[in-house]
Amino acid sequence: MKLSEIMKERTAFSFEVFQPKTDKGMSKLPDTLGHLCKWKPDYISCTYGAAGSGARKNLDVCKLIQNAGTIPVTHFTIIGNTRETIKEQIQDYLDNGVNHMLALRGDLPFGCIGTGGDFEYATDLVAFVRKEFGDQMEIAVAGSPEGHIACKSPEADIAVLKQKQDNGADYIMTQLCWDMEKFAYWLDAIRKAGITMPVDVGIMPVLDQAATINMALSRNGCAMPQELTRIISENWIFPNPFVKDPFDTDVEGKKARFKEAGIEYTMKQIARYRALGVEGIHMYALNKYEDVSAIIARSGMRTIV
Numbered sequence: 001m002k003l004s005e006i007m008k009e010r011t012a013f014s015f016e017v018f019q020p021k022t023d024k025g026m027s028k029l030p031d032t033l034g035h036l037c038k039w040k041p042d043y044i045s046c047t048y049g050a051a052g053s054g055a056r057k058n059l060d061v062c063k064l065i066q067n068a069g070t071i072p073v074t075h076f077t078i079i080g081n082t083r084e085t086i087k088e089q090i091q092d093y094l095d096n097g098v099n100h101m102l103a104l105r106g107d108l109p110f111g112c113i114g115t116g117g118d119f120e121y122a123t124d125l126v127a128f129v130r131k132e133f134g135d136q137m138e139i140a141v142a143g144s145p146e147g148h149i150a151c152k153s154p155e156a157d158i159a160v161l162k163q164k165q166d167n168g169a170d171y172i173m174t175q176l177c178w179d180m181e182k183f184a185y186w187l188d189a190i191r192k193a194g195i196t197m198p199v200d201v202g203i204m205p206v207l208d209q210a211a212t213i214n215m216a217l218s219r220n221g222c223a224m225p226q227e228l229t230r231i232i233s234e235n236w237i238f239p240n241p242f243v244k245d246p247f248d249t250d251v252e253g254k255k256a257r258f259k260e261a262g263i264e265y266t267m268k269q270i271a272r273y274r275a276l277g278v279e280g281i282h283m284y285a286l287n288k289y290e291d292v293s294a295i296i297a298r299s300g301m302r303t304i305v
């Protein structure tokens with residue numbers, strides 16, 4: 001069954017993992033996936049290496065996801081890809097039973113201004129895959145509730161999203177967004193723009209101070225509500241959470257209190273999203289299962305979903 005069809009019937013639930021960089025990371029992944037699958041996710045997606053690297057490893061991760069007992073969704077970017085390499089890789093996925101993808105432009109490699117491939121935008125990839133492969137692939141696309149960092153305007157970004165739908169995309173996976181007012185405004189705006197695709201919301205669990213700041217600001221320009229900045233400030237590791245050897249005398253205590261407050265915050269956020277009527281909850285598992293499992297268990301989400 002298509003995931004977008006599941007989302008039209010009930011709220012879907014899923015995880016995202018990334019391609020491990022090392023063999024050790026890869027060898028740990030089956031255990032992690034096994035634990036995540038105990039929550040019976042509708043699917044697990046796997047990131048595509050930055051700058052189009054590691055496509056082969058990405059397929060290996062998809063196979064591990066299949067073996068763990070759920071549907072793999074491969075992320076796929078146009079960075080450095082030609083029409084031919086896209087065709088070859090998509091065929092390879094299909095031949096291996098992977099028929100769900102997230103069609104992305106991809107993060108531009110540091111210092112580059114273009115994709116270095118045949119296409120410049122995700123809209124082109126969606127149209128190309130539909131033309132070449134018909135309905136064999138279910139296609140998700142990225143949505144940015146706060147507007148993509150490089151978009152000309154929020155309205156222009158929504159017009160791009162409509163184009164993705166018109167080109168044949170099936171559903172939306174969103175960028176992380178902590179600002180619920182902005183999210184609600186965007187949800188209303190895309191529906192008014194005629195975008196009917198289900199919205200699967202990306203949830204970044206708030207677990208680590210440096211990672212939380214990094215995810216928000218290094219690429220995405222995400223707003224952090226005061227409720228979140230207070231948690232960061234109350235547990236600030238001095239001189240700052242990015243240094244390797246902080247002089248703070250309570251590093252471990254602050255990390256633990258930050259994580260606990262972050263778990264509570266993430267649980268509240270999931271409830272707020274669900275109250276807005278989103279069609280899917282997609283948790284970035286960060287290749288670990290303990291903390292996300294705590295969030296799922298304590299929120300009662302899997303008994304509600």
Ligand code: FAD
Nearest residue numbers: 047048075104105106107121122142148150151173174175
């Ligand atoms: P696009 O939709 O192509 O948009 C990029 C920019 O161009 C936007 O500002 C848009 O408004 C503008 N634009 C689009 N079309 C046009 C047009 N025709 N004319 C003018 N302007 C246009 N990156 C990875 O490298 N690997 C991953 O695995 C990965 N996973 C992700 C998962 C999710 C859920 C999300 C939300 C993002 C992910 N990313 C990943 C990051 C993503 O690749 C970046 O956000 C990237 O900068 C934009 O991708 P996009 O598909 O939204 O691009």
